[in-house]
Amino acid sequence: MSLVVVGLNHHTSPVALRERLAFPAETIPAALLRIRKRLKGAGAVILSTCNRVEVYVHHSAAAEELYSEVRAFLSEWHGTPEAEFRGALYEYEGKETVGHLFRVASSLDSLVVGEVQILGQVHDAYLITQAEQAADKVIHALFQKAFAVAKAVRNQSAIGRGKVSVSSVAIDLAVSIFSDLSRKTVLVIGSGEMGELALKSLVSHGVGAVLVMNRSLEKAKARLHTVVEQAPSLVNNGEALALDQLASHLPRADIIVSSTAAPGFILHLADFRSALKQRGQEPMFVIDIAVPRDVDPEVGELDNVYLYNMDSLEQVVNENLRMRRKEIEHCMAIVERGRDQFARWMHGLVAEPTLTSMAAELGAIGERELEKTLAALPDLTDEQRREVTHLTERIVKRILQHPTAEIKREIDHHDPSTVLHLVKRLFGLKESM
């Protein structure tokens, strides 16, 4: 039996090629059917995302044969000659396949290492396979283990911590200062594109109230209208304001996003000093994403004011990326542990037919002897006959217990065929099993 993966990803191919070989979700059931037609009784999963297209197959054929079948399937399904994508493909077998899937599910092979979407995508691919009944025992176990390993990687490392886009970093920082955004008020000044993005993120994270401020009150109202459309709960907690009201409304704001096109500072140290006093020194989180800057950098020196501009947000993004890269080694150790455990389990599967037939053989001997004994003791009551039957079953089970465990242990360390051959000879089992 071989377990293989054939695929291409952002490391091996350009986006144009990945687009040509991608499987839209609605076509995957039919594609799985096609693979299983080519490879009778195969377990198969198709994982298709914007960064990768991979086909996992478990089948009785040799790995080389499976590679060639999957390549031919890809070529036929997409109407693309094999020569056009062959160079971009990677093909793994057995333990390497297992390790690869575990790396993918744990987001160690992603474009942005540590991102969370990939695990959901792997899960969706598995669900489609399950729905189409295209998974066999090994594929089921492989994907279940992949989810467990991915969970372990996330829980036991910092790979998923720290966001890597400017707007999500802004949210992370806001949550690091205020745990519950639903009781916080955001003041958005100006109409810059980045400000818009940050506001959208904050609104989608459920901020309690929004103050939209612009040089023109009409523009502010229009923008507030867009915000309320996105989050209807803000209909009574949104306010449009003109920029000249800034000083009087500043103390109301917990989070300030400023992105005006003003040539100089519009918020000064004195404004924040006064605002803090009115707020009882409650913290303020200020995101100044205007260029040139809107907020006097000295404001950042004040206690309880956390000021970030584009440079400092970029600095946080870069630090998060660096930290994620540092975690990879630790995560790889977790993946390798999981891979080795799974490989051992797969190894054990080789012994299953022999162990089953050994159990059947001993069971049959037990039954034959039981029949003889019961025939020789006709005076036994029903209860006594049941007891004797149970006794025989228990003896057979106890006899099997130790050899079964030992055989599994032995094939972990020695050549399985030699071990199984010896077992077959010892118990008089047929060689073909």
Added chain:
Amino acid sequence: MIAAMDIAFYTATALYVMAAVMATRYLWGADNRALLFANRMLAIGAGCLVVTFALRWGIWRRVPLTTVADSLNLLVLQVTVIMLFIVRKDSLRALLCFHVPPLAAICLINATLAHGKLHTPPRELRGFPLTAHVSLAFLAYALFLLASMTSMAYIFQAQRLKRCRTTGLFQRLPSLEQLDHTLCGLVRYGYMFFVITLVLGTVWAWVDQDLLATRWWLSPKVLLSVVMVFFYGLAFHGRQSGRLRGPKLAYLIFLGFFSLLIIYLVLALMGLNSYNFWGTAA
């Protein structure tokens, strides 16, 4: 009984040290399991301290609150119970990194320096006001100790935010708002219990005048307690009125606690921590 008490006491020390190792491991490894393990070790360790306390009470038939070993055991036990109550929320669990190592250090000091005291009978505390006075005093100290360690976490978070260093432990610690809320709660209850302690102590001193010096209120220990009440009163009311908040409050609580602790230790080493500093008992 004494052997059982020893076993419970040293097991508790070992468990606190293990919890501290696990909490420190979490600092570097971000492994949630290490923190959960530390949490469990603390719960079992606290259980062992309760057993120690109960056995000592059972052996001597006196509430064990007066020897150094008893005092430290009670302090550690109270800190642990409050701490476990605080970190029952997942988001606050990382605070254990700041709370557990000092606690384990206290346990180790207690195990090495004060263990002999476990085998001597505790002094008898006459009457309810005195017993309540001593117990509540330790409860207040426990809250102040936790407040000072929480303030360290606040300062750490605030500094990291200012310097844009938001990786590592920063991501695992609670938000500033949660830390501020926890800090305020600890100071509020600590202040409240300490005021009650002083009131009960005054009642006891009034009732049992024959035991104390004529001018017991001028003893350094009492004066230090009054300073503490003023200090925590300032912190509490400053925070409530909005004049004192954020890093300033955290620094004040952190430095204030350790200054008071050092003064207390100096007084203890100089033998000035009795109530009979001015004159003798009547």
